[in-house]
Amino acid sequence: MPNLHLIYDFANESLPQIWLPPVVFFIAGLIVLIYHLNLSKEEDGVHGPFKPIFPGADSKGINTKTKGIVFGALFTLIGCVVPLLLYFSEAKMFQFYQRVCKDKSYQTVQGRITQFHHSNSPYHDTERFYIDGVYFEFNDNTQNRDGYSVGTFKSDPLKQDLFVRICYLDEGKRKVILKLETE
Incomplete structure (x- = not known):
């Protein structure tokens, strides 16, 4: 039998970080949410240093602040739930394969x-x-x-x-x- 060299060993791998990119949604949503929560009634619809994401009120009377809060909360929620789901899914599979390697099963x-x-x-x-x-x-x-x-x-x-x-x-x-x- 020839002398063998180790090329790959899953036991030496670390958990992949595929859950990190959706965290950008969380950060963006949090920034939008905080900005619009701090928007006073006088600034609503007024274009200051930061242009509100949804300027003015629409035909239903929903103002910029309300739209921004809803938008920010939605992005924050997506940016929190999706990475958690990805992380736990990946971690479960990763730990299973690590256990198989450890037990040599x-x-x-x-x-x-x-x-x-x-x-x-x-x-x-x-x-x-x-x-x-x-x-x-x-x-x-x-x-x-x-x-x-x-x-x-x-x-x-x-x-x-x-x-x-x-x-x-x-x-x-x-x-x-x-x-x-x-x-």
């Missing part, structure tokens, strides 16, 4: 890569291959959210006839690569 296969197909497009193609009769397939654009993918690396370390050892979790339709070692 995964399957292991080793051998030479056969029937290797390199992905030509990160969005419309998959990388796929066999190792000792076990089929693996994944998109290149899933950057370490759920196991190994080529998007994690600058170049693809996998190729036809390369000897590898893979620790994976079989989830039925797909196999999540948790650890990858190559010669």
